[in-house]
Amino acid sequence: MLKYIGKRLLMLIPVLLGVTVIVFTLMYITPGDPVDALLGDSATAEAREMLREQLGLNGGYFERLFRYIGNLLHGDMGISYATKQPVFTRLLETFPNTFKLALLGVTFSVVFGLTVGTISAVKQYSIFDYVFTFICMIGNAMSSFWLGLLLLLTFCLKLRWFPASGFSSPKHWILPAFTVGFHSAANIARMTRSSMLEVIRADYITTARAKGQKELAIVIKHALKNALIPVVTTIGMQFGALIGGSVLVESIFVVPGVGKMMVDSIKSRDYPVVQGGVLAIAFFFCIVNLIVDVLYAYIDPRIKAQYK
Amino acid sequence: MSEDKLLEIKDLTVEYRTVDGVVHAVTDLNLSVGRGQTLGLVGETGAGKTTTVKSIMRILPDPPAKIVSGEILFEGEDLLKKPENHMREIRGEKISMIFQDPMTSLNPTIPVIDQIAEAIILHNKITKEESLTRAGDMLELVGIRRERGTDFPHQFSGGMKQRVVIAMALACNPQLLIADEPTTALDVTIQAQVLELMKDIIKTRDTSVIMITHDLGIVAEICDYVAIMYAGEVVEYGTLRQIFENPKHPYTIGLFGCIPDLYAEDTALIPIKGLMPDPVNLPGGCNFHPRCNHACEKCSLERPKMIEIEPGHFVNCHLMAKED
Amino acid sequence: MTETTVVNAAPEQETYKKRGQGKEIWRRFRRSKSAMLGLFILLTLIFLAIFAGVLTPYDPTEPDVPMRLMKPFVDSAHILGTDELGRDIFTRLCYGARISLAVGLIAVSISLVGGITLGSLAGYYGGTLDNVIMRFVDILMAIPSILLNISIVAAMGQGLQNVMIAIGISSMPGYCRIMRASILSLKDQEFIEASKAAGASDFHIIVHHIIPNCLAPLIVQATLRVGGSILACASLSFIGVGIVPPTPEWGAMLSTGRDFLRDAPHLTTIPGITIMLAVLCMNFIGDGLRDALDPKLKN
Numbered sequence: 009m010l011k012y013i014g015k016r017l018l019m020l021i022p023v024l025l026g027v028t029v030i031v032f033t034l035m036y037i038t039p040g041d042p043v044d045a046l047l048g049d050s051a052t053a054e055a056r057e058m059l060r061e062q063l064g065l066n067g068g069y070f071e072r073l074f075r076y077i078g079n080l081l082h083g084d085m086g087i088s089y090a091t092k093q094p095v096f097t098r099l100l101e102t103f104p105n106t107f108k109l110a111l112l113g114v115t116f117s118v119v120f121g122l123t124v125g126t127i128s129a130v131k132q133y134s135i136f137d138y139v140f141t142f143i144c145m146i147g148n149a150m151s152s153f154w155l156g157l158l159l160l161l162t163f164c165l166k167l168r169w170f171p172a173s174g175f176s177s178p179k180h181w182i183l184p185a186f187t188v189g190f191h192s193a194a195n196i197a198r199m200t201r202s203s204m205l206e207v208i209r210a211d212y213i214t215t216a217r218a219k220g221q222k223e224l225a226i227v228i229k230h231a232l233k234n235a236l237i238p239v240v241t242t243i244g245m246q247f248g249a250l251i252g253g254s255v256l257v258e259s260i261f262v263v264p265g266v267g268k269m270m271v272d273s274i275k276s277r278d279y280p281v282v283q284g285g286v287l288a289i290a291f292f293f294c295i296v297n298l299i300v301d302v303l304y305a306y307i308d309p310r311i312k313a314q315y316k
Numbered sequence: 317m318s319e320d321k322l323l324e325i326k327d328l329t330v331e332y333r334t335v336d337g338v339v340h341a342v343t344d345l346n347l348s349v350g351r352g353q354t355l356g357l358v359g360e361t362g363a364g365k366t367t368t369v370k371s372i373m374r375i376l377p378d379p380p381a382k383i384v385s386g387e388i389l390f391e392g393e394d395l396l397k398k399p400e401n402h403m404r405e406i407r408g409e410k411i412s413m414i415f416q417d418p419m420t421s422l423n424p425t426i427p428v429i430d431q432i433a434e435a436i437i438l439h440n441k442i443t444k445e446e447s448l449t450r451a452g453d454m455l456e457l458v459g460i461r462r463e464r465g466t467d468f469p470h471q472f473s474g475g476m477k478q479r480v481v482i483a484m485a486l487a488c489n490p491q492l493l494i495a496d497e498p499t500t501a502l503d504v505t506i507q508a509q510v511l512e513l514m515k516d517i518i519k520t521r522d523t524s525v526i527m528i529t530h531d532l533g534i535v536a537e538i539c540d541y542v543a544i545m546y547a548g549e550v551v552e553y554g555t556l557r558q559i560f561e562n563p564k565h566p567y568t569i570g571l572f573g574c575i576p577d578l579y580a581e582d583t584a585l586i587p588i589k590g591l592m593p594d595p596v597n598l599p600g601g602c603n604f605h606p607r608c609n610h611a612c613e614k615c616s617l618e619r620p621k622m623i624e625i626e627p628g629h630f631v632n633c634h635l636m637a638k639e640d
Numbered sequence: 641m642t643e644t645t646v647v648n649a650a651p652e653q654e655t656y657k658k659r660g661q662g663k664e665i666w667r668r669f670r671r672s673k674s675a676m677l678g679l680f681i682l683l684t685l686i687f688l689a690i691f692a693g694v695l696t697p698y699d700p701t702e703p704d705v706p707m708r709l710m711k712p713f714v715d716s717a718h719i720l721g722t723d724e725l726g727r728d729i730f731t732r733l734c735y736g737a738r739i740s741l742a743v744g745l746i747a748v749s750i751s752l753v754g755g756i757t758l759g760s761l762a763g764y765y766g767g768t769l770d771n772v773i774m775r776f777v778d779i780l781m782a783i784p785s786i787l788l789n790i791s792i793v794a795a796m797g798q799g800l801q802n803v804m805i806a807i808g809i810s811s812m813p814g815y816c817r818i819m820r821a822s823i824l825s826l827k828d829q830e831f832i833e834a835s836k837a838a839g840a841s842d843f844h845i846i847v848h849h850i851i852p853n854c855l856a857p858l859i860v861q862a863t864l865r866v867g868g869s870i871l872a873c874a875s876l877s878f879i880g881v882g883i884v885p886p887t888p889e890w891g892a893m894l895s896t897g898r899d900f901l902r903d904a905p906h907l908t909t910i911p912g913i914t915i916m917l918a919v920l921c922m923n924f925i926g927d928g929l930r931d932a933l934d935p936k937l938k939n
Binding site: 133209210211212214215216217218219220221222229230233234307308309310 | 370373375377379404405406407408409412413415417420421422423424425426431434435438439468470481484485
Binding site for chain 1: 775776778779780781782783784785786787790791792794795796797867871874875878879880881891894897898901902905908909912915916917919920923924
């Protein structure tokens with residue numbers, strides 16, 4: 009198992025490198041000279057050159073790419089054009105909030121998704137199944153930003169149950185976490201339901217029944233673990249969508265996270281910050297995927313055997 | 317039928333209610349198995365054999381399957397009237413089942429010994445360790461080393477998996493063992509080994525067996541009694557000798573015509589013409605009449621009744637009535 | 641339980657194959673109520689998009705400030721009310737349908753073509769090419785799609801065309817993987833070998849034998865992704881990097897409505913419901929298609 013994890017960690021390196029190159033390239037070809045934006049037209053050529061060097065904007069594509077990657081290894085992600093702070097420092101401030109939001113969201117979505125999906129499948133065609141299948145369809149089609157706005161409107165502005173901004177108490181996190189997780193919760197529930205439906209028709213479930221095992225034990229001991237195999241992949245993929253969704257949700261609920269920082273920076277064309285934000289989240293997502301894959305191998309002995 | 321019957325099925329009718337219509341899987345079926353006897357249930361794919369035995373275990377998928385009428389008497393008690401929790405005590409302990417495909421009938425995420433031990437611990441008040449020891453004994457009984465118990469199903473070959481399934485089914489020493497085509501999914505050489513193993517175990521344990529198969533060779537080797545099924549009905553029932561030496565129903569005769577005989581001079585096989593009827597739209601009358609060479613008008617109009625043509629030999633055909 | 645289904649399969653299917661297949665799929669599709677509802681919503685949206693100019697007398701972008709922030713269902717002249725500049729919301733929704741449907745269709749086409757090509761090459765030829773393509777796909781998948789969208793749009797500039805390309809690129813990896821997996825499972829089957837033995841070219845084999853055989857999952861995925869693309873476009877516009885105002889894009893409408901959330905919530909709720917309906921109808925159709933194309937899945 010350790011060998012497998014080590015192998016996966018090694019495989020992570022080219023992916024992260026690739027992500028860096030792609031994100032860097034996209035930002036490189038982005039039109040508009042930040043020097044113009046910062047200094048205005050009236051600045052002297054000398055001043056422009058100085059700033060260019062200071063921001064690391066001098067040199068050709070490869071020179072700048074290698075410099076960027078080199079700096080990245082030292083934890084240097086450039087300087088924000090707008091605030092002149094190092095991007096890395098700003099990430100250290102904002103990332104914990106995004107992490108917390110994502111973690112709360114994913115916990116909610118996994119708990120909700122697995123429970124609802126399993127019950128729906130076991131009690132197929134029941135009222136519970138119909139109601140939650142409907143809710144999950146809506147959840148799947150609903151954009152997180154719209155859901156966020158609706159919740160804000162209903163619970164903060166109209167009912168005043170929750171505060172609209174500020175993050176001093178756990179209460180503040182409920183709505184954003186729900187918003188960020190709802191879409192994934194719906195998808196995980198749908199996936200669990202269909203996977204579970206397939207599994208409970210499998211022959212080995214009939215075998216368990218033929219042994220005289222109780223229904224509840226069959227579901228928990230025999231079905232769930234098998235049904236989880238495809239669901240775990242979904243959870244991993246949903247995590248990506250969920251972190252992505254936090255970009256939108258953070259700006260609705262004014263969460264001081266990476267997403268909000270990025271959206272603000274796009275508007276002010278502060279590209280080093282956007283670049284840093286994308287990289288941070290992509291790196292985070294890669295680690296999550298690694299954890300999911302290890303989990304996957306843990307659940308499915310057939311996968312584990314391949315890496316012995 | 318006589319009194320020392322372990323299992324008696326009376327007028328069992330099972331339907332599948334699907335969007336395409338009602339599938340008449342089993343209609344007015346009568347069968348019985350005596351203590352220590354082995355019954356062969358023979359028929360083509362779709363004849364309703366699996367449905368019949370799953371009705372005994374009450375493990376039909378409901379919906380869409382529905383047991384419409386009939387009784388299944390096991391030791392004199394109607395299984396269809398039993399509450400689910402009583403039924404659970406019977407499953408695995410008194411009646412157990414070996415499934416057709418060993419590839420899919422073991423849980424891929426649980427070590428095999430735990431799957432055997434599960435059956436043991438459910439029906440015996442013993443500790444987990446004791447159940448594992450007994451599960452290990454069962455593995456050795458079917459010719460698998462005890463140490464391999466902690467392996468997962470995917471680490472076994474098909475024949476080995478079927479041995480595990482057999483061990484699991486016999487773990488609680490059931491009175492009735494149902495084997496649903498236990499060798500169909502296996503290679504021919506492995507088939508022989510598994511069959512031999514089953515034969516040994518059946519003999520030493522005095523277990524009653526229902527053996528589903530469409531291989532008449534297996535029937536000849538193992539069974540005491542034979543029931544031939546066609547389109548959800550038993551068309552002929554009797555002792556092994558009666559069926560093999562004196563088959564009466566045109567379908568049974570047809571089945572024997574499909575077996576190559578090494579010693580016969582005429583080597584051409586005689587297939588039964590046509591296909592099994594669509595179980596949603598059964599032809600009416602005798603279900604076999606569209607394919608029967610001897611069919612007359614009566615066959616398409618009236619359902620034939622079971623006729624006892626000699627002691628213990630029943631045939632479900634109008635032709636038999638004519639002979640009287 | 642499997643026994644009973646096999647029996648009647650053979651005689652019907654052999655007689656009419658090609659004509660019957662389409663009919664059979666339609667018959668199964670029609671049986672799903674939600675799929676038919678989805679189709680109805682989609683046709684309505686298409687109708688509104690095509691006849692937007694005829695259906696309403698208003699211009700989608702021309703401000704009419706005296707009429708601003710009218711509540712919905714009050715005045716029959718502005719059935720869904722007006723926005724912060726007095727523009728008729730129903731009109732803007734109709735014109736917005738053009739954009740959303742176009743984005744859905746074109747973004748999916750881009751990703752479909754790209755994904756099928758890359759996936760076929762990777763799956764069919766294997767080896768180094770497979771490695772290069774799949775590592776590239778891995779990298780694309782490591783970036784959450786909305787961030788990839790944001791980065792691409794930022795690099796290429798805002799506007800409808802670039803939004804479509806961005807969404808197209810970021811949903812390409814999914815098709816690529818489906819295609820590659822299907823090819824790998826098909827490649828060694830006898831009919832491909834038979835075709836090879838008969839002297840068919842690789843291109844011929846891919847186009848005539850492999851693609852038709854993995855069409856079902858691709859069609860289903862594509863239909864579902866239309867909804868996803870509409871959502872992605874709205875998200876981009878919502879954070880202000882997608883389609884530029886005053887173009888009547890649903891997400892952009894929602895975004896401007898935020899500032900009036902307290903006093904005129906209909907500016908956000910109405911476009912929100914519309915987006916949801918559009919995505920929902922594509923999901924319904926996609927689910928219906930999956931069940932119709934692969935009856936094994938539905939019991």
